[in-house]
Amino acid sequence: MARPSGSDAGVTGPRVREAAERLFAAHGYAAVSMRRIAAEVGIGAGALYHYTPDKQTLLFQSMRDHLQEVIAAWGKADPGGAPRVRLDAFARFHVRFHLDRPDAVFVAYMELRALEPENFAIIEALRRGYEAIPRAIVAAGAADGSMRVADVPLAANALIAMLTGVTTWYREGGRLGRAEVEALYAGMALGLVGGRALALP
Known part of the structure; x- marks a missing residue:
């Protein structure tokens, strides 16, 4: 079936996906x-x-696009090196990435x-892939003694939950700016696993 006259799939297709995500986040799937999605797009x-x-x-x-993007973005942002350095970077990255995409985050976790x-099976595999990142960092920190945790998978899950929770309360123009929030959450992340916060801005 042909597209409507004057339509541009390269423009309208992304607009449809963006509108759906926005509406799912606001009202529930x-x-x-x-x-309603069509009306939001104007078609x-x-x-x-x-x-x-x-x-x-x-x-x-x-959900798939959000998870694939966050995994790919961390692959580029990962500084490597000591577990404490990587966890500090991961915490800042996770907060920054998710604050830029509150609708995608809400949909990915609530629907x-x-x-x-x-x-569901595909999305769960992607989620497990992302959750494996902090788990590997914490496991490395526990192995070299820079972190102290009783249960590595539990600690990694707690880290993800804490870092993602920032999207539920943060508002632009509030008491804390993004850079401050990133730094504070990085410090809390390291504290959660018994590590010392890094002296970074």
Whole structure:
């Protein structure tokens, strides 16, 4: 089926995905209809199916893209070196990356139950891949004595939960700026695993 006259898939397709993510974050996946997504983009409900087969695909793409992007971005930001240095960098990176994408974060963490089984399996594999990053850092720190934890997987999960939680309260123009929040969370991350905060800005 041909696209609507005058449409540009390279522009409208991303707009459809962005609108869906925004609406899912604001109202919940179950409450958002395809008609509402189409209205948000400014196209007819029937035309929406030129850009996506269904609502489930939009949810899956939002989660998949978010997780693939964060994994790839950390791959570029990882400074390597000592576990304390890497954990400090990871904490700052995670806070910074997620504050830039609050809608994607909310959808990725709150709408897992809405995924169909095959999509859930893919997203869970990506999530485990990202969660393995702080787990490996903490395991290395426990091995070299720079970190003290009773349970490495539990500590890594606690780190992820703490760092991601910043998106629920941070507001631009508030008492703390982003750089301050990143530094404070990095210090708390190191403290959580019994490590000393680095003397970095």
